Amino acid sequence: MIKIVESDFNPYQALEKYQAKKQEDLAGKQGAANIFIGTMRDFNDGEAVKGMTLEHYPEMTEKQLQHVITDAEAQWPLLDSLVIHRVGDVYPDDVLVLVAVWSVHRGAAFDACRFIMEALKSKVPFWKKEILKDDSRRWVGKNTDGYVN
């Protein structure tokens, strides 16, 4: 399932609710779940950041996210997946993205979760505009490789 949300969400509650609904499908089969939660920092690229606006291209966002999930399902035997992504105005410590995958064995869950997250960051049309300490704004030019920089 793919969801784009315009207000703050609690990923743990979202997971609990989703899993309860899917319990019948997953019961007895699920051997592994892997979960990634991405949260907004209060700094980026050497500057303090006090807020951010996440813009997207709604129709394309859904379409590209679906491609990412389909690609993951073609590579790993997944039982299910859930992606929730924020748009709109966000602030430090707000959750930006949740990726959860369920599979029979852990290998698929670990690998597919990472794949979905990395593909989302490089293919799905979201853009971040940061608000700095002095209220100036700047577009984030590109995503990093996900390690310390």
Next chain:
Amino acid sequence: MSIKVRYFASLKELLGHDSDQCEYQLGITVLAVWQLLTPEKLIPDNTLAALNMEYVTLDTVVSDGDELAFFPPVTGG
């Protein structure tokens, strides 16, 4: 008919508007649509293009009624 052209993020700000309509011409490419609509500005480096919500290269030929979008590298997640 015509081609609907949409701009997102920094490109929307660069141009000062979020969409255009372009008169369809047989064989027109994605890049040619940009040049026709924005002759005073070169297309910025790293600009991405999508036709009907699928990524395409700038030399892709556009069809009548398509929705074309231009935007900078994506930064979600």
